[in-house]
Amino acid sequence: MENRVTNILLVGVGGQGIILASEIMADVFMEAGYDVKKSEVHGMAQRGGSVSTHVRFGPKVYSPLIKEGEADIFVAFEELEALRYLSYLSPHPTILLNEQRLNPPGVSLGNEDYPADVKAVLSRRAKTFKNILARDLAVRAGDVRAANVVLLGALHSILSIPEKVWTDHILKRFPPQAGPVNLEAFRLGKAS
């Protein structure tokens, strides 16, 4: 078992399923025997705003918030949002990027430009970089909404927690008929 705290930062846009993904993570880390804390702010963030969720696990966790400069694993559900939180990254982070762009209002209105080369910026910044077409993989699994579970699969592939703990807790969070789609999404994410 890791004897230091692992810091995972998830960022994206309200409505992308980030909070549900982080809830599953918290359950998984508890079941794997760790102390765990996670934090995000709900409320106005539900309305399509920028969302960041901090998940920390280890033998004993005090702060629910990651200190700036200490996120070991960065899961970006959206490209622009990835750039917004770079100051949180540790010197040698693992970055999982969902290749998806959601235009903020200024870009939709044509007043601002969506930043270019997000992938290049992130891959330069990362020790380990992985880009994932979570939306496409979710569609392949059978439901575009399962993109968050695709990313959990990718996260599983870089942590050492038994697969069954993940799949058990994923199944617990969805109605039975949605189980197979989400397991397939998890598998595709793991293999990505």
Place this chain on the structure above:
Amino acid sequence: MNEERTVLSGNEAIARGAYESGVKVAAAYPGTPSTEILESLGAYAGPHVEWSPNEKVALETAMGAAFGGARALAVMKHVGVNVAADPLFTLSYTGVRGGLVLVTADDPEMHSSQNEQDNRHYARFAKVPMLEPSDSQEAKEFTKMAFELSEKFDTPVMLRTTTRVSHSKSIVRTAEPTVPPVKPGLVKDPVKLVMLPANARKRHPVVEKRMEDLARFAETFPENRVEWGEKKVGIITSGISYEYAKEVMPEASFLKLGMVYPLPREMIRSFASQVEKLYVVEELDPFIEEQVRAMGLAVEGKSAFPLVGELNPFLVEKGLKNLPPAAQEAGPKLPARPPIMCPGCPHRGIFSILNKMKLFVTGDIGCYTLGFLPPLSAIDTCVCMGASIGHAMGLDKALGEEALGKVVAVIGDSTFFHSGITGLLNVVYNRGAVTVIILDNHTTAMTGRQDHPGTGCTLKGEETFEVDLAKLAKALGVRHVRTVNPYDLAAVERVIKKEVQRPEPSVIISRAPCVLSRREKAVSGKPLAVDSDLCTGCRSCLRLGCPAVAWVKEEGTNARGKKRKGRAAIDEFLCNGCTLCAQVCKFGAIKGNDGK
């Protein structure tokens, strides 16, 4: 003992603690970051759990239950306590019979609030004890202790959380519910419960004595505890600040306060005398620091940590270790992503017309406050629940003819029930020429769609009486009450133009369910599309600020030879066919996907 571990938010843990305490009655008005407490408690069988119209009613309901010997919980966000302050200050005098806990969920950083008042001051002001948990396990345990203290000291007890405690999740060990020691029943005790001056004068000394007793109790309260480490630095702290300080300086000595009012003065004095340098780490106001200073002790607090906004591990470390400001990772300026009204939101049409008419719009608290943001840019004031109507009344009385036809108040249905009714009553009574638009989306949307007296449904999902807003406005004496469909822009404009000109009170009810409602639908759900051949790139549709409509830069001409710098496009996954964009398009370029 039947005990299991589960990951809970601070709010869910408070609900669990109330349940394990055998709470009988719980009342609240929804407000971030407190809302999930009652939502979670509502899932347990047993207690009566209700959405009250406002926080004052919620606290009074809890008081009645506590006077009847039952354990009672009232829950609100920090600014909600302002609304409930009237009963609170005298509840301090009456005391309770069954335990009464008042949860105040403060919002440092104003993630979802209009101010960041520090409600620890209420404990001192109202002379009641206050507990402050640091994580979810404590949130549950402190809730249980709060009920016990309430009964032991015959006092309401405040439990204060902050957004980071309410909305963070951590592991909680749950237990089975217990039966409270006090047996509910009617017991007459007028000298204690009837606060006429003669009785109140008798009660005030009781309150002062109680606070002295509590201050003595605080010295041995196990949740005020010293964690000895190195004695170079001693840190007095509580709540979430404890977790941050422990994270960045685990080697220091800590005096962790579970009870933030009254303070254990002897404990503080003894701790201070044994450490070289004393810090108070606390969010917002120097509430503990000033009391420590008043004891004549040298302490660092707000000299090292910000007075404004939320703390975090980075800021606490910077203050404790006196670090220089960190070099910012240089990056380009990024487009902002503010919260925004949903695609198909019934408020959008109203605000597009208010923007077009260039009215001065007195605003209120809810999703529609987002009408402030560009491109709608149609909210001119926003202060507190219900204030829109008073603001419009004051403008009318101050400016008279000059303001007639130029001002309108907007208020949501839930906010109107909370605090708008009395404002409207005043407009009628004092002959204001005020037009109020009630944005009736049949829910309390911003906090996550809670029921209220106008939805016909209780927190528990039971059917109940549904207040008719039009009849209510008429009963208050408003002669001109109109109901409009907010998806019909021409009708909205016509009605607002007519009503704002009236030299007497009028009410416009914009009636359409929240687009997120699972019970009712007012939009087709069928996405529209832009006919690129017809789009002239005039941007009228973009001025609605709908997330489903985007600008595509593409200089050229459309199929009719009209020059354009780009064209509009609709995201078929986001669009739900509200048709506003089709209504504002002068070129007939926006149609249903079937071409109609």
